[in-house]
Amino acid sequence: MDMKLKMNVIPLFLLILFCFASCGGSNSPVKLKQYMVNGQRGYEANCANCHMSDGSGLGKVIPPLKGADFLDKHLDQVICGIKYGMDGKIIVNGVEYDQPMPGSKFLSDIEIAEIVTFITNTWGNGNGIVTIEQVQGQLKKCNN
Template sequence: MRKYILSLAVIGMLLITVMGIQSCYSNVSMETAQYAVNGQKLYTTHCQNCHGAKGEGLGKLYPPLTDSTFLNKQRAQLACIVKHGIRGPLQVNGKTYDGIMPGNAKLNTVEIAYILTYITTTFGNSTSTYTQEEVVKNLENCKK
């Protein structure tokens, strides 16, 4: 009985969180809001140490994730960057970053979709879901 009540409480809290995110982004679908909620925890675990809680980056070491123009122009490469990392100069928000970002090879396509939806909707002002199908397609086209 306790497990049942605890499960209901967790589901209720998740629904309230999704509804809260959706109300903040009135143009965001329920699917996008759900992806973003799932992506937030993954972002905190895998990305926040370098890119910051608000996607602000870390000085000249790690670029911010708040440049909507960059996120839109590089959308097809974002899954590749998350999965395989990136090295070499990168222009973000008018600044050059020349560090090495290690890949997160253990993340599966759904997890990458969640993270990218969280980043693009929370920091990049997008209203669309970065779908698992988009991740699969973009990973197939990665330049290694």
């Protein structure tokens, strides 16, 4: 390889190496952005008809996701609920809800990870990526 070519290839190689380390890392801004974009799409398609596009819910029937203390405290239960449905009384921001939520069994683990990342990082909540490994670990523990 002649010297001039080498001088061009080395910086390019370093750039690619750097990008591997930071662009695609598990909590990198690029990956988070990608989860958020896909998660929003999944949310609009599967959740917004009940919880509304702005996450405000619907009166005393559908609980809000925006600023919801329940979502913050019971992420495990929420992951199971999205896949297998949710039933029974719950208290969200001091208000009692008791309507069944149907499960979305057709959602893949990655789709659930993206949707949960979206709802926990929008509307003022901010937890970073909820990974596919976290979702898979939790789904094994659901009692459905």
